[in-house]
Amino acid sequence: MRELANTSPPILAVDNVGVSLGNATFGPFQFSVSRKERIAIIGPSGAGKSTLLSLISRERLKGEGQLFLHQQAIEDYSLAELSQIRAVLPQQHDVAFGFECKLIVQLGRVSKRFDPQLGKIVQSAAKLAQAEHLLNRRFDSLSGGEKARIHLARVFAQLWDVEGGLLLVDEPLSALDPGLQLSLMASIQQFVAEREHGLVAILHDMNQAIQHFDQILMIQSGQQFGYLPASPLIRPALETLYGIQLETALSESGTSLLVPKETRHMSELAA
Numbered sequence: 549m550r551e552l553a554n555t556s557p558p559i560l561a562v563d564n565v566g567v568s569l570g571n572a573t574f575g576p577f578q579f580s581v582s583r584k585e586r587i588a589i590i591g592p593s594g595a596g597k598s599t600l601l602s603l604i605s606r607e608r609l610k611g612e613g614q615l616f617l618h619q620q621a622i623e624d625y626s627l628a629e630l631s632q633i634r635a636v637l638p639q640q641h642d643v644a645f646g647f648e649c650k651l652i653v654q655l656g657r658v659s660k661r662f663d664p665q666l667g668k669i670v671q672s673a674a675k676l677a678q679a680e681h682l683l684n685r686r687f688d689s690l691s692g693g694e695k696a697r698i699h700l701a702r703v704f705a706q707l708w709d710v711e712g713g714l715l716l717v718d719e720p721l722s723a724l725d726p727g728l729q730l731s732l733m734a735s736i737q738q739f740v741a742e743r744e745h746g747l748v749a750i751l752h753d754m755n756q757a758i759q760h761f762d763q764i765l766m767i768q769s770g771q772q773f774g775y776l777p778a779s780p781l782i783r784p785a786l787e788t789l790y791g792i793q794l795e796t797a798l799s800e801s802g803t804s805l806l807v808p809k810e811t812r813h814m815s816e817l818a819a
């Protein structure tokens with residue numbers, strides 16, 4: 549496994565980063581991502597979550613502030629260097645042509661000049677993403693959930709033999725059924741923990757964020773609304789963020805879950 553230079557925390561430092569798009573302003577955002585740290589970005593639709601992710605992945609140029617990846621300004625990295633440290637799983641999964649899925653997973657490794665382990669890594673990454681059986685299929689013949697798994701395998705392959713990398717994902721599991729959501733969330737957690745990667749994920753499920761992440765970054769109207777340790781105790785902040793009332797319910801296994809009050813009342817009515 550390749551050790552990166554300057555691997556001491558943080559992997560990513562976001563220092564007062566912002567941008568203006570049309571009439572909308574985003575930021576300033578201020579947070580950092582350490583080794584093994586998992587940060588969930590949550591907030592209402594249109595709040596600016598994907599915009600923030602595009603800034604920290606360098607897919608979009610920031611207007612102000614500083615972004616440091618392993619203590620080096622992110623704009624100083626070449627694209628090839630960047631792709632060997634950080635991987636991005638976007639919300640949209642479409643690829644224009646009917647490529648074989650194996651090729652799409654291999655694209656995660658395209659910046660490597662010498663890659664003797666390519667075949668083995670592609671297989672292992674696909675196995676972890678539960679996509680091994682799809683490798684010989686045409687990508688355009690897959691369902692939405694199958695496409696999501698192939699792209700997950702692609703980013704696993706990209707950071708497979710790196711330590712202290714940065715995995716950025718935008719609603720990675722939304723196209724999947726609940727069983728697959730759970731097992732692939734476990735795969736993502738295992739993947740980042742074993743390699744001490746930092747994980748930043750946009751999520752819409754606040755309970756998933758609370759249960760599987762360390763910190764929660766809340767975005768509202770383009771601004772950083774809160775940055776709090778993941779816990780059901782952040783309920784008041786979540787109520788303000790979404791403009792809804794929540795209550796705490798205990799699952800059968802004893803996990804505290806936050807439930808919108810209205811939903812609970814409606815299910816009680818139906819019972």
Ligand SMILES: Nc1ncnc2c1ncn2[C@@H]1O[C@H](COP(=O)(O)OP(=O)(O)OP(=O)(O)O)[C@@H](O)[C@H]1O
Nearest residue numbers: 569570571572591592593594595596597598599600
């Ligand atoms: N290039 C642009 N020019 C002007 N407005 C933009 C541009 N890109 C995004 N926006 C607007 O910025 C806002 C934030 O968009 P963004 O995709 O970041 O939100 P989001 O929180 O990820 O939303 P969702 O949860 O619905 O995916 C939206 O209102 C969007 O229309």
